[in-house]
Amino acid sequence: MKQNYLLIVLSALMLLVNCKGDESVIDEPGQNIPQNGKVEGQVFAKNGTKPVGGALIFTIDKDNRVYHTYSDNDGKFTLTTPEGNTTLHIQTGNGKNFRTEIPVTVKKNETITVAASDTKLNQVAKMAYVKGSYDEIETIITGLGYTVTEISYQDLKNLNKISEYDILFLNCGSRSYTQTGTPSPSNDSDVYNNLSAFVTNGGSIYSSDWASAYLVGGNSNTTDCNAPGGFINDNLLCLKSIGSAGTYTNCSVSNTSLATALGFNTLDITYDIGAWEKIQNYDSTFWDVLVQKDNEPLMIRSGHYTNPNAPQIPVGTSLNNNYITICHQTSNGNSITMTISQNAWSAHQAHGDTSGPCTGNSNSGNIYYTTFHNHASGNIGKAGLILEYVILNL
Structure with a gap:
């Protein structure tokens, strides 16, 4: 009897080991589960x-x-999955903008290694940036091997133009850089209305430092709370350009997923010029704080923006037309945002999955804002790794 009991315990332990990275097998004991193998690689x-x-x-x-896992901060992963022919999906963010699909053959009780040449993240998104005076996010994008198109401030006034893209990068200083001979930005309602419609319909925005004026108003930058202009309500975010040049030491990466992906949870951030935008207050139900110094937010993100009065327009590349972003419910009560083929949606819906991402508004894009940026001297240290994460997770 004692031997039988030990056998049962050992069998249970083996099942748990085999299901590491899997998340729905043990909830469906009536199914005929095939034997497992493993897939490993580096993203x-x-x-x-x-x-x-x-x-x-x-x-x-x-x-x-669904059988899933995540890459560690070195990009390495090991996934336990049933034997047979299958497709290995690799995604960042919600999978809309960067994803790769690889056919693999999994063998029982064996580990196959996917070649590094196959695990590169493909760019699905079309990305654009507005040139700035103090910031060059485009250099980080191209350094990662991706393509981004320069557009002008005037292009932001054309909704049809910006709706061609999935992601817009608004560099610090891009308003003052491009404003010669144009109306005062604080009164430029076309830009604000278009950015509002862009995000409402699924486009994502990254802005840094003085580019807060696109979000909450101001001219070349935001000098005070309740500045005229912007498309985000003033009660959701308040900034002032009162930061001093210098280094913030021991800043915290307060978002667990971000810290795990980076492999560190503290860093020093150098502000090479003064008058950078300090966040005075924010709505914690609207913004997630990702990086902070003590209680001062330095990097925030939201997926909650929507404008019910914005025009409904298609945004982004046609490559996403046959894909859908869903919230997959796991057996342990957690949920995962992933992008799958439209053809597979009905089966996932029958399993209890829902349309749209697991957090934020289902149709809206993301907004990332950092008080720091890729400044002219280029000596940004670990902040550069954070900006790379932002690019891949918009």
Whole structure:
């Protein structure tokens, strides 16, 4: 009897080990679960040298069960998944903008290694940036091996133009850089209305430092709370350009997923010029704080913006037309945002999954804002790794 009991315990332990990274098998004991094998590899950006941490790696079996894991801060992963022919999905963010799909054959009780040449994250999104005076996010994007198109401030006044893109990068100083001979930005309602419609319809925005004026108003920058202009309500975010040049030491990466993907949870951030935008107050139900110094937010994110009065327009690349972003419900009560083929949606819906991301508004894009940026001297240290994460997770 004692031997039988030990056998049962050992069998249970083996099941738990085999299901590491899986999340729905043990909830469906009536299913005929095939034997498992493993897939391992390392996720890279398109340049083939930058490891990508925090990427979601998953497979889906014939019964639409999902087996998943995440890459560590070195981009490495090991996924336990049923034997047979399947597709290995690699995604960052919600999978709309960067994703790769690899056919693999999993063998029982064996581990196969996917070649690094196959695990590079492909760019699905179309990305654009507005040139700035103190910031060059485009250099980080191209350094990762991706393509981004320069547009002008005047292009922001054309909704049809910006709706061609999935992501807009608004560099610090881009308003003062492009404003010669144009109306005062604080009164430029076309830009604000278009950015509002862009995000409402699924486009994502990254802005840094003085580019807060696109969000909450101001001219070349935001000098005070309740500045005229912007498309985000003043009660949601207040900034003032009162920061001093110098280094913030021991800043905290307060978001667990971000810290895990980066492999560190503290860093020093150098502000090479003064009058940078300090966040005075913010609505914590609207913004997530990702990086902070004590109680001062330095990097925030929101997926909650929507304007019910904005025009409904298609935004982004046609490559997403046959894909849908869903919230997959796991057996342990957690949820995962992933992008899958539209053809597979009905089966996932039958499993209890829902349309749209697991957090934020289902149709809206993300807004990332950092008080720091890729400043002219280029000596940004670990902040550069954070900006790489932002690019891949918009």
